[in-house]
Structure formats: C-alpha cells, structure tokens
Amino acid sequence: MIQVIFKRLLMLVPVLIGITLIGFLLLQVMPGDAAERAMGTRASAEELADMRRLWGLDLPIWQQYLLFLRDCLTGSFGVSIFHKKAVIALVGERLPFTLAIVALSTLIALVIALPFASLAAMRRDRPADHVIRQAFVVLIAMPPFWLSYVLILWLSLTLGWFPTGGVGQGLAENLHRLFLPSLVVGLSTAALIQQTLRAALIDTMKADYVDTARAKGLRRHEIFLRHILPNSLISTISIIGVRVSWIIGGTVVVEKIFSVPGLGSLLIDAIVSRDLPVIRGLTVFFAIMVVIVNLITDILYALADPRVRLE
Amino acid sequence: MSLLSIRNLQTEFRGPAGIARAVDGVSFDVNPGEIFGIVGESGCGKSATCRSILRLFAGATARIVGGEVILDGSGDLAAMREADLARVRGRDVAFIFQDPLTALNPTMRIGKQVAEIIRRHRQVSRSAARAAALELLRDVHIPSPERRLDAYPHELSGGLRQRVVIAMALALAPRLIIADEPTTALDVTVQDQILRLLKERRDRNGTSIIFITHDLGVVSQVCDRMAVMYAGRVVETGTVRDVLDRPSHPYTRALLDALPGQGGRDRDLVPIEGSPPGLIAPPPGCRFAPRCPFAGPACTQGMAPPLHPRPGATADHLDACILTEVPHAPA
Ligand SMILES: Nc1ncnc2c1ncn2[C@@H]1O[C@H](COP(=O)(O)OP(=O)(O)OP(=O)(O)O)[C@@H](O)[C@H]1O
Ligand SMILES: [Mg+2]
Numbered sequence: 001m002i003q004v005i006f007k008r009l010l011m012l013v014p015v016l017i018g019i020t021l022i023g024f025l026l027l028q029v030m031p032g033d034a035a036e037r038a039m040g041t042r043a044s045a046e047e048l049a050d051m052r053r054l055w056g057l058d059l060p061i062w063q064q065y066l067l068f069l070r071d072c073l074t075g076s077f078g079v080s081i082f083h084k085k086a087v088i089a090l091v092g093e094r095l096p097f098t099l100a101i102v103a104l105s106t107l108i109a110l111v112i113a114l115p116f117a118s119l120a121a122m123r124r125d126r127p128a129d130h131v132i133r134q135a136f137v138v139l140i141a142m143p144p145f146w147l148s149y150v151l152i153l154w155l156s157l158t159l160g161w162f163p164t165g166g167v168g169q170g171l172a173e174n175l176h177r178l179f180l181p182s183l184v185v186g187l188s189t190a191a192l193i194q195q196t197l198r199a200a201l202i203d204t205m206k207a208d209y210v211d212t213a214r215a216k217g218l219r220r221h222e223i224f225l226r227h228i229l230p231n232s233l234i235s236t237i238s239i240i241g242v243r244v245s246w247i248i249g250g251t252v253v254v255e256k257i258f259s260v261p262g263l264g265s266l267l268i269d270a271i272v273s274r275d276l277p278v279i280r281g282l283t284v285f286f287a288i289m290v291v292i293v294n295l296i297t298d299i300l301y302a303l304a305d306p307r308v309r310l311e
Numbered sequence: 312m313s314l315l316s317i318r319n320l321q322t323e324f325r326g327p328a329g330i331a332r333a334v335d336g337v338s339f340d341v342n343p344g345e346i347f348g349i350v351g352e353s354g355c356g357k358s359a360t361c362r363s364i365l366r367l368f369a370g371a372t373a374r375i376v377g378g379e380v381i382l383d384g385s386g387d388l389a390a391m392r393e394a395d396l397a398r399v400r401g402r403d404v405a406f407i408f409q410d411p412l413t414a415l416n417p418t419m420r421i422g423k424q425v426a427e428i429i430r431r432h433r434q435v436s437r438s439a440a441r442a443a444a445l446e447l448l449r450d451v452h453i454p455s456p457e458r459r460l461d462a463y464p465h466e467l468s469g470g471l472r473q474r475v476v477i478a479m480a481l482a483l484a485p486r487l488i489i490a491d492e493p494t495t496a497l498d499v500t501v502q503d504q505i506l507r508l509l510k511e512r513r514d515r516n517g518t519s520i521i522f523i524t525h526d527l528g529v530v531s532q533v534c535d536r537m538a539v540m541y542a543g544r545v546v547e548t549g550t551v552r553d554v555l556d557r558p559s560h561p562y563t564r565a566l567l568d569a570l571p572g573q574g575g576r577d578r579d580l581v582p583i584e585g586s587p588p589g590l591i592a593p594p595p596g597c598r599f600a601p602r603c604p605f606a607g608p609a610c611t612q613g614m615a616p617p618l619h620p621r622p623g624a625t626a627d628h629l630d631a632c633i634l635t636e637v638p639h640a641p642a
Contacts, residue, residue, distance in 0.1 A: 205370055209417070
C-alpha cells in the first residue's frame with residue numbers, strides 16, 4: 001500500500017512539471033507590469049530597472065522559468081514582491097483557513113445530502129422526491145455571493161448567531177466564524193451530492209443482493225443501512241472527491257465576502273497587485289492540492305471497496 | 312395436508328408497455344418433504360410465481376392482484392402485512408436466486424452475511440452467530456471454511472458462492488426452500504454437486520423444495536412432482552413419472568418431443584415452433600392454441616381452461632387441455 005502511494009506520487013512529477021510550465025506561460029501573457037505595481041506610479045525609470053533586475057524580471061523567459069522551477073524544488077515557491085516573503089510562508093499562514101472551509105463545507109454537504117438523498121430514493125417519483133429535487137435545483141441556481149448576503153442578513157444581522165466575517169483566535173472561535181462561508185459552499189455541494197447519491201441509491205436498490213437481504217427477512221431499515229447505503233456511498237466517493245478538489249479553488253468568492261485570510265483571498269490580492277511569484281506559486285500549489293485530494297480519494301475507494309485495489 | 316398451497320394466484324407487472332399479468336391463475340400444492348419442479352419456456356412466469364410467494368420483486372413494480380398463498384401454520388402469505396411476511400422470509404421459507412455472482416453483497420464479508428440471517432431471527436451473540444455461520448459453511452462442504460468467513464464474495468468461485476447462498480438458505484432450517492434456477496449459471500460438474508446438496512438436505516431434514524429449471528433431465532433426476540407452465544398458467548401438473556412418461560397436454564408433449572435424442576431427458580429445453588403470446592393482452596381460450604397442432608375452434612374461445620383430471624389417469628395428474636383425446640404428435 002505505502003509502496004503504491006509512493007509510486008503514485010512519483011508518477012505525479014511529470015504532471016507537476018507540466019503545471020509549472022502552463023502556470024508560468026499563462027502569466028507571461030498577462031498585461032500589466034509587476035515592477036510598476038510594486039513600486040507605485042511615482043517611481044523613476046532607474047528605480048524600476050533596479051526592481052526588475054532584483055526580481056529577475058529582465059532575464060530571458062527560459063531563465064525566469066528555470067529560476068521558478070528551482071524555487072518550486074527548494075520548496076519556497078518563489079518570493080512575494082509585495083509581502084517580501086517566501087510564497088510557502090504566506091501559504092502556511094493562510095492554508096489552515098482554507099482547509100477549514102473545505103473540511104467544514106464537505107461535512108455540511110454530507111450531513112444535508114445524506115438524509116435528503118435517502119428520503120428521495122425511498123420515495124422515488126413521489127411528491128417528496130419532486131419537492132426535494134426542486135429545492136436543490138433552486139439551491140444550485142443561487143449564486144454564492146447572493147446566498148452569502150442572504151445568509152449574512154438573516155443569520156448574522158437579524159438573528160445575530162454568527163459574525164459577518166473575519167477570523168479569530170483558537171479553533172472553536174474560528175470554526176464558529178468560518179461556519180457561514182462553509183455553509184455557502186456546503187449548500188451547493190450538498191445539492192450535487194444529493195443528486196449523485198440519490199441516483200446511486202436507486203441503482204443499488206435494484207441489485208440482486210438487496211433481494212437476498214429481503215429474502216433473509218431483514219427489515220427495511222436494516223436493508224437500507226447495511227446493504228443499500230454503504231454500497232451507494234462507495235460508488236459516490238469519487239464524485240465527492242472531484243467536488244472537494246473543486247472547492248479548494250472555489251473558496252475565493254466566500255473568502256473575499258467573509259474577509260477570511262485564506263488562499264483564495266491571497267490569490268485575488270496577488271492578482272490585483274501583479275505579485276507574479278505569488279500567483280505562480282499558488283497555481284502550482286493548488287494543483288498539488290487537487291492531486292493529493294485525488295490520491296486520497298483513490299485510497300479511500302480502495303479501502304472501502306474490497307474489489308478495488310490501489311494501483 | 313400440503314405444506315404450501317397456491318390457489319388461483321395472479322400477479323401483475325407494470326412496465327412501459329402496459330400491465331403484464333405474468334402469473335394468471337396459478338394453482339399447485341407442495342407437500343412436506345417433496346421436491347417440486349417448475350418448468351416452462353423463458354418468460355412463462357416461473358420466477359414471477361415463486362417471487363410472489365415471498366413478494367420479492369426486486370426493483371420491479373409488481374403486485375399480487377388475486378389468489379392465495381397458504382403456508383401451513385402461517386396462513387395466507389399473500390394477505391400478510393409486510394412486517395409479518397419479513398418474519399416468514401428466511402425462517403420458514405428461504406429463497407435461492409439464480410445468479411450467485413450478484414446475489415451476495417460485494418462489500419460485506421461472507422461470514423457476516425451468513426451470520427446476519429441468524430441474528431435477524433434468533434437472539435444470539437455475535438460470536439455465537441459466527442460460530443453457527445462456520446458450521447453452515449462446513450455443512451455445504453465449503454473447503455477450509457474458517458478462511459472463507461472473512462473472505463469477500465469476489466474472492467470465491469461461482470460454485471462456492473452458490474454454496475454460501477445455500478448456506479444462508481439453510482441457516483434457520485426452513486420448511487420450504489425456493490430455488491430459482493440455482494445451477495443455470497454454474498458449470499456442469501458444479502451443478503451436480505449443488506443438486507446433490509439440496510437433495511441431501513431434503514433427505515435428512517424433510518425440507519420441501521420448489522425447484523425451477525429449464526432442464527427436464529434435472530427434473531426427472533431430483534423432483535417428485537412438477538408443474539409445466541405456459542404463458543402465466545400451469546398447463547399440466549402431477550408426479551414427475553406421470554407428467555414425463557404420460558404427458559397429456561399438447562404443450563408438455565411438444566416440450567418432450569423437442570428434446571434431442573429419444574428417451575434422453577438430459578438436455579435443455581429446445582424452443583418449439585412459434586413464440587408464446589404476450590402477457591399484456593393474451594389471446595382468448597387456451598393460450599397454447601395458436602401453436603397447437605391439435606387445436607380446434609373451441610380451443611380459442613372463452614376463458615383459459617382450468618386444470619382437471621382425466622378419466623383413467625392418476626387423481627393428482629391434472630392438465631388444462633379441453634380436448635378429450637390428445638393424439639400423439641405426428642413424428
Ligand atoms: N421486472 C419486470 N418488469 C416488467 N415485467 C416483468 C418483469 N419481470 C418479469 N416480467 C414479466 O413477467 C413475465 C414472466 O417473467 P419471469 O421472470 O417470471 O419468467 P421466467 O419463467 O422466470 O423466465 P426465465 O426462464 O427466463 O427465468 C415476463 O414475460 C414479463 O412479461
Ligand atoms: Mg426466471
């Protein structure tokens with residue numbers, strides 16, 4: 001198992017090289033001058049030239065790329081022009097908040113999706129199923145920024161249950177503060193998981209071994225909890241995994257709205273200030289996270305389904 | 312007193328094309344300690360009949376719309392509430408499905424799947440149920456059963472998996488086992504072993520078995536009495552000797568005549584000319600009439616003819632042909 005995981009990580013090397021190349025080239029075509037942004041408009045021509053030399057912006061492109069590659073290999077992922085810090089250090093400060101939103105929103109999504117998917121599958125094509133489907137369609141259709149403001153107005157300003165944004169000290173306070181942004185992300189994720197899980201449940205209900213379970217005399221809830229639900233969850237693991245890696249890049253909007261200093265807001269700020277090393281470093285870092293989530297998904301799948309071996 | 316008595320059973324399947332009455336007035340009796348065979352072409356309602364007994368309709372929208380399924384001592388299963396029927400399932404009547412490759416939960420260990428049925432019906436500890444499961448695997452002659460307890464279904468061959476399914480069926484010593492083509496998916500040598508296993512159980516415990524098959528050879532080998540089904544109805548029933556040696560319904564004769572090799576009842580059914588009628592709107596009168604070489608005008612009118620004994624024949628040898636004299640098919 002550990003050997004296989006190691007092998008899988010090695011196989012990622014060419015993928016990551018590709019990602020660094022794409023990340024690097026994309027930024028070359030981005031308009032705007034990094035040195036100008038960093039120095040402000042009143043900087044003189046010499047000052048700008050010094051700046052360019054200092055950050056290697058005057059070197060030929062291929063040399064710039066090699067330097068970037070070196071930074072990735074040494075683990076710093078470059079140095080921020082704006083913050084004057086290694087990108088990895090910035091990531092280290094902000095990653096916990098983003099990871100918390102990812103984890104919390106996935107949890108919220110599962111907690112919401114599970115009962116509604118079960119109910120919809122058991123009452124397939126009956127009123128309850130239709131109502132649930134419509135409700136989740138509405139949920140998917142709501143843009144996150146709008147949903148955010150509705151929740152802020154209702155849960156924060158009217159009821160006063162949650163702060164309107166920001167982060168605080170300690171795990172408990174941060175979980176409380178990050179609940180609303182996680183809820184926004186979790187609700188739309190819940191809709192997707194509900195649909196997928198409902199379909200998987202209906203599919204599993206037709207399986208022969210479910211008839212075997214009924215023939216044993218098992219009661220409805222026993223059949224559902226022991227046979228139908230576990231097998232359906234296994235077949236949705238990969239969809240959930242894809243969705244989680246989507247969330248990693250999808251927290252940008254809520255981080256901005258709820259003033260969460262996570263990776264998403266770091267990225268937005270870097271784009272605004274043309275902080276090239278940060279944009280590049282984050283691109284690669286996001287890619288690595290997605291790849292890791294995929295690997296974890298595969299491992300979970302192999303652990304959950306005895307027929308599947310990790311390879 | 313018969314163990315199971317099915318009276319005028321009617322079951323409908325709702326499909327996209329309409330409502331098919333897959334079981335349309337089926338009656339037969341199964342006696343204690345008897346192996347009862349059901350044969351007939353594909354789609355004639357063998358599975359539907361047997362699934363109706365325990366109301367196991369997979370994902371299909373099926374409904375019993377008439378008739379009775381009287382199990383001695385338990386009453387009419389067809390009229391029973393689902394929760395009460397669940398107590399009968401597995402304990403009094405067990406079911407063995409056709410395909411052992413899909414009949415077991417792929418993500419649950421074998422031992423747990425066998426123990427599950429014991430724990431459902433008996434108040435026993437987890438470890439006692441596991442010990443009983445081990446004993447059952449041994450009873451169905453699974454080699455090194457200790458090892459198989461913790462195996463997953465995909466780690467076992469088809470034959471072994473069918474043994475596991477049978478072990479589950481035997482777990483609570485039911486009075487009746489319904490086996491829906493339990494050997495069709497297995498290769499010939501394994502088929503023989505499985506048949507012997509079921510027969511052994513009957514001989515030792517007096518368990519009644521309903522045995523569905525395409526194979527008339529198997530019927531004459533293991534069954535005591537039998538029914539021949541055609542288009543949702545029983546057309547002939549009686550002891551295996553009576554039905555196979557002195558068939559009185561033209562359909563049964565056609566089946567036997569279609570067997571390759573005279574006297575060799577060791578092959579699968581070969582389809583006879585024409586095809587059976589649809590079950591959504593079956594023809595009036597005898598359903599076999601359109602394919603029957605002896606059919607007269609009276610055969611295609613009115614209700615489907617009921618089962619009746621023939622003068623001079625054994626009392627429980629019944630058939631549903633209205634002709635008084637059925638000539639042997641022209642060779
Ligand atoms: N899931 C279903 N949905 C709709 N109709 C069905 C379904 N299953 C069976 N039927 C109907 O019931 C009829 C009898 O089917 P059944 O499975 O009982 O046949 P069978 O005799 O067991 O055939 P086979 O030898 O192929 O197993 C079919 O012809 C079909 O019209
Ligand atoms: Mg069948």
